Amino acid sequence: MQIPMILTAVIGLLMIIEFFFPMPASVTSLNVTLRSFVTIISATALILGTIVLTIFHTKKVGTRGSEWYYSIVYVVAFVVTAGLGVLNVRDTTFLWIYNNMTSPIGAALYSLTAFYITSAAYRVLRARNWNAAVLLVCALVVLLMLIPIGAILFPPVVPLGEWIRSFPSGAGFRGMIIGTSLGIMGLGVRVFMGRQKEHLGIREERRDSE
Amino acid sequence: MSLMDKMLALDQRIIFALMFIALAFPILSPVILPMNIQQYSRDSFEFADSIPSGSVVLIEGGLGAATYPQGGPGLEVQIVHLLSKDIKLVFFSIGTETAAWTVTAIDNALAKLPSGVAAENGVNWVHMGYVPGGESGVAAFANDIRSVKTEDHFGTPIGQIPLMSDINKASDFAALFWWGGSEGSIPFGIRQIVTPFGVPMTGMCTTNEVPNYTPYINSGQMIGIIGGVRGSAEYEYLMGMPGLALGQAMATNFGGLLWALLVVLGNVLYFVARREGGAK
Numbered sequence: 298m299q300i301p302m303i304l305t306a307v308i309g310l311l312m313i314i315e316f317f318f319p320m321p322a323s324v325t326s327l328n329v330t331l332r333s334f335v336t337i338i339s340a341t342a343l344i345l346g347t348i349v350l351t352i353f354h355t356k357k358v359g360t361r362g363s364e365w366y367y368s369i370v371y372v373v374a375f376v377v378t379a380g381l382g383v384l385n386v387r388d389t390t391f392l393w394i395y396n397n398m399t400s401p402i403g404a405a406l407y408s409l410t411a412f413y414i415t416s417a418a419y420r421v422l423r424a425r426n427w428n429a430a431v432l433l434v435c436a437l438v439v440l441l442m443l444i445p446i447g448a449i450l451f452p453p454v455v456p457l458g459e460w461i462r463s464f465p466s467g468a469g470f471r472g473m474i475i476g477t478s479l480g481i482m483g484l485g486v487r488v489f490m491g492r493q494k495e496h497l498g499i500r501e502e503r504r505d506s507e
Numbered sequence: 508m509s510l511m512d513k514m515l516a517l518d519q520r521i522i523f524a525l526m527f528i529a530l531a532f533p534i535l536s537p538v539i540l541p542m543n544i545q546q547y548s549r550d551s552f553e554f555a556d557s558i559p560s561g562s563v564v565l566i567e568g569g570l571g572a573a574t575y576p577q578g579g580p581g582l583e584v585q586i587v588h589l590l591s592k593d594i595k596l597v598f599f600s601i602g603t604e605t606a607a608w609t610v611t612a613i614d615n616a617l618a619k620l621p622s623g624v625a626a627e628n629g630v631n632w633v634h635m636g637y638v639p640g641g642e643s644g645v646a647a648f649a650n651d652i653r654s655v656k657t658e659d660h661f662g663t664p665i666g667q668i669p670l671m672s673d674i675n676k677a678s679d680f681a682a683l684f685w686w687g688g689s690e691g692s693i694p695f696g697i698r699q700i701v702t703p704f705g706v707p708m709t710g711m712c713t714t715n716e717v718p719n720y721t722p723y724i725n726s727g728q729m730i731g732i733i734g735g736v737r738g739s740a741e742y743e744y745l746m747g748m749p750g751l752a753l754g755q756a757m758a759t760n761f762g763g764l765l766w767a768l769l770v771v772l773g774n775v776l777y778f779v780a781r782r783e784g785g786a787k
Contacts, residue, residue: 316703328650329647329650329651329654330654332643332646332647332650332651332654333647333651333654333655335639335640335643335644335646335647336638336639336640336643336644336647336648336655337639338640339639339640339641339643339644340639340640343603343639395607399572399604400572400575401572402572403571403572403573404572404573404575404576406573407572407573407574408576411526411530411762412522412523412526412527414766415522415523415526415762415765415766415769416519416522416523418766418769418770418773419517419522419769419770419772419773420773422770422773422774423773423774423777424774424777424778425777433770433774436770437767437770437771440763440766440767441763441767443714443734443737443759443763444737444759444760444762444763444764445540445542445543445737445740445756445757445759445760446540446760446763446764447763448542448543449540449541449543455543459545459546462717462718462721463721463725466718466721467718467721467722467725469718470718470719470720470721470722471722471725474722
């Protein structure tokens with residue numbers, strides 16, 4: 298168990314010190330090699346994930362598990378698309394499937410948000426108190442700034458909207474980014490010290506009594 | 508149930524139908540209205556316009572099926588813009604789907620190029636394809652392209668690509684254009700390319716993500732950002748190449764106004780109902 302944790306700490310430190318200090322060519326070269334490992338491991342993980350998912354759905358069909366018929370859709374779609382893609386990724390049939398099925402589904406799913414957001418806003422975005430009123434006014438100003446006709450109908454929304462986006466909103470997000478970064482640093486220190494082991498597949502029980 | 512209650516609990520199918528009409532009508536009968544150019548879009552355009560001829564720039568194509576309608580037209584126009592200025596383009600993507608969509612963007616842009624503009628694959632542009640590994644993959648690519656990619660998206664060995672002969676790391680590029688769509692990957696470019704290598708960068712994301720990245724613009728780490736279909740439309744407008752995005756941006760006029768009207772109506776009804784002791 299010690300070896301993976303030591304490896305994590307050493308490799309992590311190598312990456313960090315290279316970022317902040319000039320290092321000998323041998324260290325830089327080693328880091329380049331290690332980073333290229335990431336792309337190989339990621340690509341392997343993608344293949345592994347696909348295999349595991351396919352085994353899962355194939356078993357589900359075989360055992361007639363709950364809602365197994367959805368798994369048939371996956372298996373058929375996977376076999377046909379992957380088969381054609383492996384044969385020739387620029388094959389017309391493969392591209393036809395991609396352009397006429399995958400793309401419209403993705404685009405349609407994303408565009409549904411316009412409908413649901415409008416419905417949700419009508420029901421929820423109400424000035425029930427001062428906080429909600431501020432949110433409502435900001436939302437209307439930024440929306441009118443973003444739609445092309447907004448600047449023609451209500452010219453003041455442009456500077457006001459830009460101000461909201463750049464300052465209050467920007468400040469909020471800056472705080473969030475700094476907070477997240479500090480959290481990541483803390484997590485990194487815990488990993489280096491061997492106190493965080495989830496990346497090794499070890500989930501420790503919380504010891505509330507401590 | 509009173510009319511007020513019915514209006515307050517308006518069937519969402521009616522809202523969906525109204526929104527559909529508001530969005531479909533201007534797409535079917537487009538009317539191009541004058542539009543105000545946002546500062547972030549103008550900064551992005553002017554940055555691209557200021558890159559000297561002959562420079563080599565890096566473009567991350569992160570648009571997928573869901574986000575291509577928003578950013579695709581803008582990316583296509585930017586490719587036309589840069590190639591027309593004799594700037595060499597090196598594309599890469601950190602997603603498998605987005606790598607394919609980047610090919611679509613390149614193909615569409617090449618079809619729009621004015622005659623006489625050089626756009627030979629491997630000489631004026633190259634698509635290095637999918638780079639796995641997320642942010643770590645970007646770091647590896649930025650430090651040593653050949654350690655990550657041995658051939659381009661179409662299978663041409665990197666050694667046979669004239670454009671790549673003197674290019675192997677991020678510092679070899681004059682600029683970075685990060686068309687991240689909704690990948691949330693813009694910080695990858697800032698952390699792995701802008702900060703360590705000092706390469707100036709602009710980005711593109713969906714409209715809702717623009718506030719996420721304004722801190723990077725305010726701090727000077729990113730020069731500007733193309734925000735959603737409106738940003739793409741503004742790029743088309745600045746280039747004098749009206750296209751799909753401009754038509755879609757006009758559709759957002761009606762959709763956006765309907766949204767605002769419904770929200771205002773909802774609030775008016777809410778206050779009336781509250782005065783009458785109904786709504787809570």
